[in-house]
Amino acid sequence: MNFMANPKKTPAIDGRSRGFTLQRMLVILAVSLALSLIVFLLWKMLRNPLExxxxxxxxEQIDSAAKADVELNQQILRARLALESGARDLELARDRFDIAQSALSSGQAGLSGLxxxxxxxxxxxxxxxxxxxxxxxxxxxxxxxxxQHFSVMRxxxxxxxxxxxxxxxxxxRKRVMMLLQEAxxxxxxxxxxxxxxxxxxGGEVSEAAEQLDNDAARGALRHLLETVDLxxxxxxxxxxxxxxxxxxxxxxxxxxxxxxxxxxxxxLQDTARRYRQTLAVYAVALLLAFGLIAVRLRSSFSALDSANNELQDTNSNLEEIVNKRTQxxxxxxxDLKMQQGQLIQSEKMASLGQMVAGVAHEINTPLGYASSNVEIIRESIQEMGQEVDAESIEEFDVLLADVEYGLNQISELVLSLKDFSRVDRSQSQLFDLNAGIDTALKICNNQLKDGVNVERNYAELPEISCAPSQxxxxxxxxxxxxxxxxxxxxxxxxxxxxxxxNVEVAIRDSGSGMDADTRAHIFEPFFTTKAVGKGTGLGLSIVFRxxxxxxxxxxxxxxxxKGTEFVVRLPVKSVVKVADVSPANDVVLLGE
Structure with missing residues (x-):
């Protein structure tokens, strides 16, 4: 887990950031509008060649339609002058006229829909x-x-x-020939x-036909007159x-x-002309705007040059200021490190204060019966004087063995305290975790009291490289x-x-447990669930570190x-990071 403070941005910084963002958006919008207008005007101008x-x-299509119409009118008049070939020429003219008038309303160049x-x-x-x-x-x-009638007449x-x-x-014969010519x-x-x-x-030919005695000739003349009428x-x-x-x-x-x-x-030409004029005016306006920007830039560059000269003049002073600020x-x-050491020392003193009573009780108990046994031995020796039998000697041995046992307990307890609190943080040594846990149990034996049972489930572990006291x-x-x-x-x-x-140490208790909000903050410095004056909130923070x-x-x-379980996972080979070896950092952590 890693707890890092996230500093909030000040209102001034937020305001400047929002102002800069708004200004940038306005510039982008203005450039986009300018480019869009240029593209629109260019497109309107480029459409003109296509139009x-x-x-x-x-x-050309209108001219073709006009020529086809004139040709068709001419063929209508010529068709009756050339009855045999006129019909064919009339059909050709008709087809050309039909194609020309259809082309006016079809295709991309059609006139429809304009x-x-x-x-x-x-x-x-x-x-x-x-x-x-x-x-x-x-x-x-x-x-x-x-x-057809003309052919029949002929x-x-x-x-x-x-x-x-x-x-x-x-x-x-003369009248028939004149009739044929006139027809x-x-x-x-x-x-x-x-x-x-x-x-x-026709009347004269009809009268002459009636006077003929030849029926065939008369019938032929009548047929001729009928064809002329048709x-x-x-x-x-x-x-x-x-x-x-x-x-x-x-x-x-x-x-x-x-x-x-x-x-x-x-x-369309007038519209294109207006667009060209608009583009010209717009181009002039852009040139003027660019000119103003160039003037402003030149002024800004001049100001920058002046500022640069001033910076060069004050460069030597800046180095001195930087050195002073660095110092x-x-x-x-x-000062911060010293205050941190003092704060940790305060935590240590508060923790040691809680341990004093328990350690004193643990030391006084074996000392009590050791002193009592020594007193009994002293009195017995005084009463017996010179007479000491074998049974008394055996009793003295038992009493002295108890004294020796009690003194060994005192020695072991003192040794545990010494091993626990020694100043060796900067030293990376091979350490048996099982032995370290036993040492901690001996130190806090008074805290465990009679109602707390400890169940040890130790596995064979390799010694790890660490700072044992930590x-x-x-x-x-x-x-x-x-x-x-x-x-x-x-x-x-x-x-x-x-x-x-890795090696793992799991410490589980059957206590009251914690909710999710407490679990999320337990490793933060100065966070504690205890009443004011009961805890500093540094214990688990330093454990985490x-x-x-x-x-x-x-x-x-x-x-x-449902209780709580802490699982500590450590690499077998590790490089211990120790920033300070002062006694202030050698802390006994008691209580969260």
Whole structure:
């Protein structure tokens, strides 16, 4: 166990620490905000090249859609001029227009979702384009029928012109050829003059056909007139669809879409310009701030230089001050050691005071019967005079043996006291723990009284390297504490054993025990559970220090009402740490 004081921080130190922490947090926050603003402005500026690239692509898409629209309008007009190849070119133009108008609202460069105005313009254009594509499907179908009727008319005309009856009538042949020419011209470009002329020529051909006697020729002429009427009808339907195409203003819708997009892009450019201006102003502000910081730093460095010069001037004085302070601290340390020795000596004197009565009792008992026996011998010798028989001599021997036994007890007790209290703390010797425990038991025999039983469970132990008197103090203290905890009645069990490279001494009592709070503080200096004036609270603290100096440990297990057990564990070979060998440190520890 290790008990160390944890000095509390003063309010001033705590205040400075909190102030420094708050200042550091504010600096970190300010730097983070500055960096975040720079990153944000740079990101807004770096987005501009991307928007510029997309702008070029979007303008190209709008231009492609406009060209596809113009090409489609041209192919719608050209398709009726080239009935055989016009349909194919019209389909190609239709596909290009469909792809171009779809590209405006799809992909990363699409115009969809940029803003509400753009979405409205794009939706209007897509509706116009959808109507145009739907009408174009009907137009293609009618154009195919016109081409078919034109082909049938041409075949019918050739058949009529090759008929012998028609070749015999020069006027009829001339009218049929004029009818074919006007019908062909009408299919390409209808006009009121063509229509009136076709009607007149058709009437003349019909009258001439009725005058023919050849039924085949008459039927061929009638078939030709029917194909001409079908051709005119298909051409009129196609012309009405062309008028509907003119009403679909995809070009105007596309121009509105382009204007809305250019307005949107101009807004982006204005925003980017504002961000660039903001970044420029912010950069200037940062430069000014850095300039102010540089000025402050220069001023601080100047102050530091001045302080450094002052420190150099006072350096010699500092050495003198340090020497004086060192001497003062050394003197204070010596005073502290002396006071510690005096305090320990006070503990020793208090403990020895408690032992005096018991030791005196133990010495007086054998001295009493030794003195009595000596008196009896003296009286017997005086009464007998010169007559001393063998029986008397035998009685004298017994009495003298008792005297010798009592004097041996006195000698043994005095020797134990001498061994226990000798000044040998600085000497590391081989020591028998079992013998040391027996010595402690003899010293505190009076403390144990008649109601305390001691049970010894000794194992064969190797002699350990230690300071014997210090360990005697440990055992005496623990045994006396056990006797005091039982209030003069109970059992003390002392067990020794060897565990690996260590030896253990367990001292268990059947006393009142301790609670958890008491166990946590028993090794602290000046902690005691006794009343004021009954104990100093240094006993177990010094026990702990002695065992720690021997490289050992001490553990305690206790429970209220169930007794206490101290287990001392010591290495067989240890280096004893002894700071002082003065008599003041040679302490007999009695009582916690």
């Amino acid at each position: 510029t690239g997309l702008h070029v692509i979007r303008l 803003n509400d105005e753009m979405d409205d313009a794009l939706q209007a254009y897509r509706l116009q384009a959808s109507d145009k594509l739907s009408l174009l499907n009907d137009y293609s179908a009618r154009l195919a029928r016109l081409a 075949v019918a005309g050739i058949s009529v012109l090759n008929a012998p009856v028609v070749n015999e009538s020069e006027s009829l 062909t011209a009408y299919s390409l470009q209808s006009s009121p003059e063509n229509a009136d002329l076709i009607n007149r020529l 051709l005119r009808s298909s051409r009129d339907e196609l012309q009405s669809l062309i008028a509907q195409f003119d009403s679909i203003e995809t070009g105007i819708a596309l121009q509105s879409l382009q204007a809305a997009y250019e307005k949107h892009f101009q807004g 003062a601290l050394s003197k204070a340390l010596d 360990l005697n103090q440990v055992f005496l203290n623990l045994i006396n504490n056990a006797a005091q905890a039982m209030d003069g009645h109970g059992l003390i069990q002392i067990t020794t054993r060897q565990v690996g490279e 002695i065992i720690e100096d021997h490289g050992g440990t001490i553990e305690v297990e206790s429970e209220l009402g």
